[in-house]
Amino acid sequence: xxxxxxxxxxxxxxxxxxxxxxxxxxxxxxxxxxxxxxxxxxxxxxxxxxxxxxxxxxxxxxxxxxxxxxxxxxxxxxxxxxxxxxxxxxxxxxxxxxxxxxxxxxxxxxxxxxxxxxxxxxxxxxxxxxxxxxxxxxxxxxxxxxxxxxxxxxxxxxxxxxxxxxxxxxxxxxxxxxxxxxxxxxxxxxxxxxxxxxxxxxxxxxxxxxxxxxxxxxxxxxxxxxxxxxxxxxxxxxxxxxxxxxxxxxxxxxxxxxxxxxxxxxxxxxxxxxxxxxxxxxxxxxxxxxxxxxxxxxxxxxxxxxxxxxxxxxxxxxxxxxxxxxxxxxxxxxxxxxxxxxxxxxxxxxxxxxxxxxxxxxxxxxxxxxxxxxxxxxxxxxxxxxxxxxxxxxxxxxxxxxxxxxxxxxxxxxxxxxxxxxxxxxxxxxxxxxxxxxxxxxxxxxxxxxxxxxxxxxxxxxxxxxx
Numbered sequence: 001x002x003x004x005x006x007x008x009x010x011x012x013x014x015x016x017x018x019x020x021x022x023x024x025x026x027x028x029x030x031x032x033x034x035x036x037x038x039x040x041x042x043x044x045x046x047x048x049x050x051x052x053x054x055x056x057x058x059x060x061x062x063x064x065x066x067x068x069x070x071x072x073x074x075x076x077x078x079x080x081x082x083x084x085x086x087x088x089x090x091x092x093x094x095x096x097x098x099x100x101x102x103x104x105x106x107x108x109x110x111x112x113x114x115x116x117x118x119x120x121x122x123x124x125x126x127x128x129x130x131x132x133x134x135x136x137x138x139x140x141x142x143x144x145x146x147x148x149x150x151x152x153x154x155x156x157x158x159x160x161x162x163x164x165x166x167x168x169x170x171x172x173x174x175x176x177x178x179x180x181x182x183x184x185x186x187x188x189x190x191x192x193x194x195x196x197x198x199x200x201x202x203x204x205x206x207x208x209x210x211x212x213x214x215x216x217x218x219x220x221x222x223x224x225x226x227x228x229x230x231x232x233x234x235x236x237x238x239x240x241x242x243x244x245x246x247x248x249x250x251x252x253x254x255x256x257x258x259x260x261x262x263x264x265x266x267x268x269x270x271x272x273x274x275x276x277x278x279x280x281x282x283x284x285x286x287x288x289x290x291x292x293x294x295x296x297x298x299x300x301x302x303x304x305x306x307x308x309x310x311x312x313x314x315x316x317x318x319x320x321x322x323x324x325x326x327x328x329x330x331x332x333x334x335x336x337x338x339x340x341x342x343x344x345x346x347x348x349x350x351x352x353x354x355x356x357x358x359x360x361x362x363x364x365x366x367x368x369x370x371x372x373x374x375x376x377x378x379x380x381x382x383x384x385x386x387x388x389x390x391x392x393x394x395x396x397x398x399x400x401x402x403x404x405x406x407x408x409x410x411x412x413x414x415x416x417x418x419x420x421x422x423x424x425x426x427x428x429x430x431x432x433x434x435x436x437x438x439x440x441x442x443x444x445x446x447x448x449x450x451x452x453x454x455x456x457x458x459x460x461x462x463x464x465x466x467x
Contacts, residue, residue, distance in 0.1 A: 004037040005439060006146045006163070008133060010126075010155040012042040012107060018269055019356045020176055023236055024152055025103070030237075030432030032104035036439075039144065041137055041159075043129060044098055044109030097136060110136050117306075123191045126155055133159035141167050148172065148439050154179075154195055157202040164207075170442035173206040175199070175216065180223045181351045181374075182273050200224045207445070208438050212236050212354040213375030219353075234435055235378070236354050237428040240363045245340045246333035253341040256325065260295035262406045264324075265342035265366065267335065268357050270305035275348035275371060275393075277307075280314050282399035287323055290406050297406065299324035302338060339364035344405050344412070347376060348390075348398060355379040359426060362386060362419035367412045369401050386419040 007028055011021040028038045098109045110132045115125050133156060140146075141163070150172045151160025157173070164171030179195040180187050187196040203209055203224040209231045211217050221228040257263045264283070268274050279299075287297045301311065301324065312326055330338070339345065345361035347370040354375040361368040370376040373392035380387035388405060390398040405412060 003035070004144065004146050005031065005039070005148050005150055006137060006140070007038060007040045008137070008149065008151045008156040008160045008163075009040065009042050010129065010153070012040055012109075013102070015043065015045065015109075019236070020152060023176070025105075026237055026239065026428045027432060027435060028105040029103035030428040031436060033429065034432055034436055036436060038105045039140065039146075040105055040107045041133055041140070042107065042109055043112045043133075045111065045114075108136060108140065119191050123194055127158070130156060130158040134162050137163045138166065147443055150174070150439075151202075151206075152176065154198045154202055157198050161202065161205050170207045170439075170445070171205070172208040172210060172438060172442060173202055174210040174212075175203065175220055176212065177351075177353045178219065178223065181219060181353065182271075184273075184351065207442050208232065210234050210435070210438065213378050215374045215377065216353045232434075232438055234431055234438075235426055236356055236359070237431045238356075238359045238363050238423050238426045239428060240423060243336050243339070243360065243364045244333075245337040245364075247337060249337060249340050252337055256300055256341070257298040258295070262290060262294060262297045263342045264297065264299040264402065264406075265302070265338055265345045265361075266299065266348075267302040267338065267345065268347070270301070270303050270308040270311055272307050273349065273351040274305075274307075275350045276301065276311055277314060278348045278350075278371075278393065278395045278398055279346050280311065280318060280320060281395035282402060283320060283323070284318050285396075285399045286402045286406070287320075290403055294407060297323065300327060300338060300342070301325070302327045302330050302335065304329040335360075336364060339366045342366050344369060344402070346398070346402065347371065349373065349376065350393060352376050358387065359423060362416075363423045365416050365420065367405060367415045367419070369398070369405060371398075384415075386422040387415055 007024060009020060009024040011017045011024075013021050013025050015021065024040065028040055031038050097111065100107050100109075110129070112125075112129050112132065116122050137149075137159060146167060146169055148170050149160050149164045149167070151157060152174050153176050160171060160173065178199055179192050180199075183192055187193055200223075203220060203226055209220065209226070211220055211231055211233055212235050214233050217228055217231045217233050220226070220231055253263065264279075264286075266276055266279050268276075270276060283297070283299060290297050299320070301315075308326070308328075315321060315324070315326075339361050343366075345357065345366045345368045347355060347358045347361075347368060349355070349371050350373070352371065352374040355370060355378075358368045358370050358376060358379045368380065368387045370380045370387060370389055371392040372389040377389075380389060382389070388401050390401045405415075
């Protein structure tokens with residue numbers, strides 16, 4: 001079974017763009033608890049992450065470590081089989097690589113400049129990052145023998161695939177989302193067509209494909225035309241022990257709502273496919289109906305993204321400015337606190353591979369309403385046992401469900417109690433065990449193939465001797 005794995009991700013804490021960073025960190029640390037040696041190759045800010053050791057060049061190749069020597073000297077030409085001299089090594093445009101230990105995981109960061117917000121330029125930036133990661137991974141492999149490459153999403157597909165080929169080791173990929181899903185199938189134009197093609201090649205090339213939900217298994221098999229039997233479903237996880245709020249929760253709630261008010265939380269990346277426009281459309285009617293009987297209804301939108309300006313303008317058109325706030329991006333401590341002070345959390349996604357926000361809300365004791373779509377159906381099963389669903393894309397029905405949950409205190413209490421048990425199914429140690437099993441299958445596959453080839457060859461020789 002594979003015991004030394006290299007994970008590739010374009011984000012890893014403290015560099016966080018979304019849920020991917022947290023997923024890779026928790027998976028890596030859980031694998032370490034199973035005795036797997038895990039290195040992560042990711043990107044830094046150009047100056048090394050906080051607390052990281054910066055590796056400048058040949059003089060910094062080796063450093064003391066209880067697990068043995070480790071090394072790296074920065075991006076270099078992938079054609080040369082041996083070490084490069086200082087004069088031969090091209091300089092990284094962003095500076096030297098850094099290395100750090102986090103939760104038993106060795107994290108190597110390829111320094112990259114900040115990513116451009118223009119999507120066409122972003123694609124070129126991703127290609128350069130992959131070139132840098134590939135060079136970094138090849139150098140690491142000269143010092144550390146890897147059994148398997150595990151890449152996360154299209155953003156590191158080229159580096160992951162090339163490392164697998166050049167090191168002649170298996171390649172697993174986790175597909176967290178697809179461009180096809182994010183754009184409701186509109187991938188015929190650039191740069192969406194390019195990203196879709198990269199994802200298709202990634203799914204076809206990988207020795208194992210992992211997705212986070214049964215919905216995603218069918219989706220990936222369909223749009224990339226691959227056999228569902230090649231795709232393994234391993235859900236995202238949650239660590240309730242990490243969902244700790246910070247500060248005075250009563251004081252925090254008073255910033256947004258009076259004690260008798262009802263507080264609705266919307267949280268996530270502010271992009272079209274997350275469906276926040278549906279929630280805003282639903283709120284005026286809820287405010288009018290519930291406010292008359294139960295105190296004012298207030299709302300919080302926490303997050304940032306490309307759809308933020310449109311959502312703010314929509315809220316203004318709907319007369320919602322005096323009823324809520326847009327907080328922008330918030331850190332984990334504030335996020336965990338918001339779950340604790342809200343009366344309910346709404347996840348109105350149009351496209352949702354999994355639904356981590358719903359899982360976090362339930363783990364924090366915040367009842368949730370989710371769209372009846374995608375992976376959310378697996379996080380919040382039917383039957384109104386742990387949460388409520390509304391018809392995906394239907395703002396009117398969402399309003400009915402929000403009103404119902406705000407008014408029915410007994411229902412809220414029951415959902416919270418049931419959900420606190422439900423979230424324990426999404427355990428990171430179990431997820432690591434299932435992922436490690438995939439690694440083991442991939443590691444044993446070449447041996448089985450070699451044995452089969454040997455048996456075939458011996459059979460052919462025996463046939464010749466009989467003749």
